Amino acid sequence: MRDSNKVSIRINGDKHNTNPKEQEAQEEIIGGKEEQASAMEDWMEEQAKKKDKKSKPLSSKNSKKRPATLFQHSQWKKQKLTMPANMKQILMSGVSAIFVSVILGIIILRLLVGMEADTAAQQNTSLPATPPVNTSQGNAATSQPGVFSFPEVSAFVIQRGVFSEQVNAEIRQKALSSEGFSSYVWEKGGQFYLLAGVASTKEEGKAIASLLEKEGFETYVKEWSVASQNRQSASKEGDWIVDGMSEWKEMVGASARLLAGTSSESLDAKAVSVWRKEMPNEATEQTAFLSEGLANIAESGQAVPADDAMLWKMQKELLQVWHGYEAFIKPE
Numbered sequence: 001m002r003d004s005n006k007v008s009i010r011i012n013g014d015k016h017n018t019n020p021k022e023q024e025a026q027e028e029i030i031g032g033k034e035e036q037a038s039a040m041e042d043w044m045e046e047q048a049k050k051k052d053k054k055s056k057p058l059s060s061k062n063s064k065k066r067p068a069t070l071f072q073h074s075q076w077k078k079q080k081l082t083m084p085a086n087m088k089q090i091l092m093s094g095v096s097a098i099f100v101s102v103i104l105g106i107i108i109l110r111l112l113v114g115m116e117a118d119t120a121a122q123q124n125t126s127l128p129a130t131p132p133v134n135t136s137q138g139n140a141a142t143s144q145p146g147v148f149s150f151p152e153v154s155a156f157v158i159q160r161g162v163f164s165e166q167v168n169a170e171i172r173q174k175a176l177s178s179e180g181f182s183s184y185v186w187e188k189g190g191q192f193y194l195l196a197g198v199a200s201t202k203e204e205g206k207a208i209a210s211l212l213e214k215e216g217f218e219t220y221v222k223e224w225s226v227a228s229q230n231r232q233s234a235s236k237e238g239d240w241i242v243d244g245m246s247e248w249k250e251m252v253g254a255s256a257r258l259l260a261g262t263s264s265e266s267l268d269a270k271a272v273s274v275w276r277k278e279m280p281n282e283a284t285e286q287t288a289f290l291s292e293g294l295a296n297i298a299e300s301g302q303a304v305p306a307d308d309a310m311l312w313k314m315q316k317e318l319l320q321v322w323h324g325y326e327a328f329i330k331p332e
Contacts, residue, residue, distance in 0.1 A: 150228060153325060157198050205221040
């Protein structure tokens with residue numbers, strides 16, 4: 001090998017003489033080593049990146065997303081199970097309204113039942129009692145209570161005065177009584193009438209009035225009537241009352257004639273006795289005004305000769321029976 005082909009190079013500061021071929025071979029070795037070192041560095045970087053990837057994925061991205069996903073999932077569950085506040089209020093209002101409606105319904109139902117019971121009780125008490133006054137007399141058959149039409153009863157009265165206050169009428173009544181004249185105070189339409197007698201006709205009434213005028217008492221003869229009325233009553237009781245008022249009319253005429261001195265005949269007590277025996281079982285205690293009143297008048301009229309005091313008393317009793325008839329047929 002020639003010296004001209006030698007090449008001097010420095011390796012690590014030392015100078016070496018090499019020929020071109022050795023240099024090329026050496027350079028190739030060095031280049032291969034550098035390439036191997038470069039490849040090794042690339043491989044190590046890739047390995048380092050892989051390690052980083054293995055350590056980071058779960059701890060960085062997934063670790064951040066997963067808690068968020070769990071929170072959202074739990075929050076969805078809460079939203080799914082939890083009712084909005086306004087819906088709660090509406091539901092509570094509905095339940096409260098239903099509860100209040102049920103309570104009010106129960107209260108109203110009890111009130112209606114109570115009112116129906118009170119109405120039934122009032123209807124029962126408004127009907128006349130059916131037990132008979134006299135069970136030993138009258139017809140055995142009974143009739144159910146119904147609406148009975150009682151007729152009008154009219155006559156003529158001797159009026160001493162009319163007053164707006166009862167006390168004033170009673171003062172005049174005492175004045176008549178002090179002179180031996182019986183009288184009766186009849187309240188009608190808010191006024192108090194002082195009546196001194198009753199007669200079947202106006203002429204008979206005037207004859208009685210003249211007896212009072214002789215003693216200085218001014219009077220006025222006028223027609224007086226009790227209007228017809230419909231009332232709850234058994235038909236047999238109603239018929240018996242009507243017959244009794246017919247006997248009353250006969251007594252009014254006979255009493256007026258006795259008082260006026262136009263007749264001396266006594267009252268027909270026999271007819272009243274027969275009428276009383278015909279009292280039906282349906283007759284109630286409310287009919288006592290007529291039954292007892294006519295019996296007392298008939299008994300007083302049997303006195304012969306009847307004195308004036310007895311005749312004036314009969315006039316008062318006739319007025320009482322008439323007034324009792326008005327009270328009896330008055331609708332309840």
